[in-house]
Amino acid sequence: xxxxxxxxxxxxxxxxxxxxxxxxxxxxxxxxxxxxxxxxxxxxxxxxxxxxxxxxxxxxxxxxxxxxxxxxxxxxxxxxxxxxxxxxxxxxxxxxxxxxxxxxxxxxxxxxxxxxxxxxxxxxxxxxxxxxxxxxxxxxxxxxxxxxxxxxxxxxxxxxxxxxxxxxxxxxxxxxxxxxxxxxxxxxxxxxxxxxxxxxxxxxxxxxxxxxxxxxxxxxxxxxxxxxxxxxxxxxxxxxxxxxxxxxxxxxxxxxxxxxxxxxxxxxxxxxxxxxxxxxxxxxxxxxxxxxxxxxxxxxxxxxxxxxxxxxxxxxxxxxxxxxxxxxxxxxxxxxxxxxxxxxxxxxxxxxxxxxxxxxxxxxxxxxxxxxxxxxxxxxxxxxxxxxxxxxxxxxxxxxxxxxxxxxxxxxxxxxxxxxxxxxxxx
Numbered sequence: 101x102x103x104x105x106x107x108x109x110x111x112x113x114x115x116x117x118x119x120x121x122x123x124x125x126x127x128x129x130x131x132x133x134x135x136x137x138x139x140x141x142x143x144x145x146x147x148x149x150x151x152x153x154x155x156x157x158x159x160x161x162x163x164x165x166x167x168x169x170x171x172x173x174x175x176x177x178x179x180x181x182x183x184x185x186x187x188x189x190x191x192x193x194x195x196x197x198x199x200x201x202x203x204x205x206x207x208x209x210x211x212x213x214x215x216x217x218x219x220x221x222x223x224x225x226x227x228x229x230x231x232x233x234x235x236x237x238x239x240x241x242x243x244x245x246x247x248x249x250x251x252x253x254x255x256x257x258x259x260x261x262x263x264x265x266x267x268x269x270x271x272x273x274x275x276x277x278x279x280x281x282x283x284x285x286x287x288x289x290x291x292x293x294x295x296x297x298x299x300x301x302x303x304x305x306x307x308x309x310x311x312x313x314x315x316x317x318x319x320x321x322x323x324x325x326x327x328x329x330x331x332x333x334x335x336x337x338x339x340x341x342x343x344x345x346x347x348x349x350x351x352x353x354x355x356x357x358x359x360x361x362x363x364x365x366x367x368x369x370x371x372x373x374x375x376x377x378x379x380x381x382x383x384x385x386x387x388x389x390x391x392x393x394x395x396x397x398x399x400x401x402x403x404x405x406x407x408x409x410x411x412x413x414x415x416x417x418x419x420x421x422x423x424x425x426x427x428x429x430x431x432x433x434x435x436x437x438x439x440x441x442x443x444x445x446x447x448x449x450x451x452x453x454x455x456x457x458x459x460x461x462x463x464x465x466x467x468x469x470x471x472x473x474x475x476x477x478x479x480x481x482x483x484x485x486x487x488x489x490x491x492x493x494x495x496x497x498x499x500x501x502x503x504x505x506x507x508x509x510x511x512x513x514x515x516x517x518x519x520x521x522x523x524x525x526x527x
Contacts (some may be wrong), residue, residue: 136489150465151485156475162187162377164503168480177480178512180377183346183455184417184427187377188490192416196378199412207405211238212394214231215405223415228384230418231352234391238411240403242370242381246273247370248397249337249368249383250306252513254279259302261295261334263287263309263320270308270339279306286313289324295330305334306366311354312342313491315497316458317451319347319354326363337366341381342456345374346502351421360365371410376417378410393413427502431455434509441513446526458484459516460493461525467494470519477515 123382129208133408146152157169162182165174178359186192197221209215224236239245254260258279262270265286274281282299285291292307307318307329320338329336340353347354351374355364366389371380383393394399396442421428450458461467467483474481474496485494498512520526 101460103481132204143450149486150463150468151487152468153218156480158526159389164501164508165503166480168475171475171478173478175475175478175480176512178504179480179482180499180501181342181373181433182503183499184378185501186374186417186420186427189376189417189420191420192376192413195235195416196409196413197255200409203408203412205409206407210403211405212401217405217408217411219408219411219415220405223411223418224382226415226418226422227382230422231369231384232361233367233384234387235395236382236384237397237400238406239381239389239399240370240406241379242368243269243272244341244399244403245381246270246339246366247276248273248393249366250274250277250279250308251391251398252393252396253277253366254304254306256280257298257303259305259336261292261299261305261307263313265313265316266308266310267314267339268276270310273310274308274389283509286317287321289321290326292325293328293332296328296334300332304336305332307334308337309339310342311338311340312347312454312456314342314456315484315495317342317454317456319357319452319454320417322354322358323362326360335365336355336363337368338364340367340369341373342454344369345417346428346431346455349429350425371414371417373502374417375421376410376413378413380406380410380414381404390479430502433502433504434504438498438500438509438513441510442516445513445517445520447516447520450495458494458495459498459501462492462494464494466523467496470523470525471496471517473522475516477518479512 140188157170158166160167164177164182166177183406203217203219207215214314220238228236250260250273254277256278259282260274260279261276261282261284263286264283280299280302282295284295289409307325309325312319326336337353343353347353350356355361366385373376435453438457439449448460450460464485467485471481471483481498483494483498484497517526
């Protein structure tokens with residue numbers, strides 16, 4: 101036997117391993133084709149239900165007036181979380197540029213390895229000061245903050261009592277913990293008390309609620325929740341994403357608005373809305389809790405540090421609010437102007453006195469069509485439908501910003517009236 105023949109004989113079994121058979125390849129293609137068919141069917145179902153969420157393309161910086169791909173001229177923006185108009189505030193933008201130049205694009209590391217700069221610690225200190233809490237820990241988002249809190253704080257001997265309409269990130273975070281989970285009816289104090297009684301044998305109990313519920317703009321009854329928590333020896337947690345920076349006399353949030361800052365024990369919030377609008381979230385609360393989160397919170401331990409530019413922008417936004425409450429106080433009159441004019445026109449507006457102003461329509465397709473027609477009139481709003489809100493409760497969620505003028509608000513109302521008449525919503 102020649103050397104070449106011997107080599108071929110030895111390589112045949114190896115080639116069989118390295119080169120998949122035609123049958124295996126066909127099976128692989130078949131699996132992908134089956135998965136594709138399932139996915140396409142699900143997508144067709146979403147389109148047929150009128151709940152397809154298309155992404156409009158913005159070609160300018162965020163603000164009360166924006167440019168939108170496919171639309172001519174400046175468009176009025178009434179659906180951003182840019183409550184204080186700080187997303188493009190010149191001082192906030194410059195602070196981000198300065199941090200980028202001084203500290204670089206990113207850390208290429210998680211915090212505990214080599215990802216903590218002095219600007220991260222400075223921002224944490226300022227956020228703790230802003231909320232009047234002992235300490236603060238930063239996350240890549242408030243979704244991460246909610247995902248990282250409950251499994252660290254609560255164990256099998258504990259109980260968590262959650263409002264049924266809490267944000268998806270709270271729900272997902274609670275699912276990760278091993279505590280007994282009880283859900284109480286939306287802002288129903290009697291039902292909450294029932295759940296507190298049911299969980300009295302637990303070691304620790306935590307009442308969990310949004311400070312402001314983002315789809316309806318309603319404010320949690322924190323005074324009464326704190327009363328019940330103290331009566332039944334429970335702690336209180338609030339998510340303040342839609343309150344930080346503009347609710348309360350100094351913009352500290354729902355707990356300041358309702359006079360319970362010293363009675364709410366843990367606060368999670370975001371840097372991605374009123375505080376510059378870039379990204380990032382955080383937890384403020386007792387120092388032992390924050391220290392434990394740094395040791396065990398998985399989103400913190402396994403996610404890159406916040407980029408320096410984001411930290412710089414957020415720090416400047418917090419400093420502006422620590423220095424003055426003027427921006428926060430400008431929100432009330434503008435919010436009530438919109439709410440009152442829309443109600444007088446015959447629209448149903450959910451919530452009360454909050455910049456989130458849901459225009460209730462019910463039908464998902466109607467909400468989508470009206471939002472499209474509003475854009476044609478130069479006003480950017482978005483229809484919200486299932487699964488973001490319950491079926492049958494579709495709406496257009498309008499959000500008022502400190503950057504909006506009275507003329508902006510009046511123009512938005514006029515566009516709603518014109519579009520509402522077209523679709524038979526108002527007469």
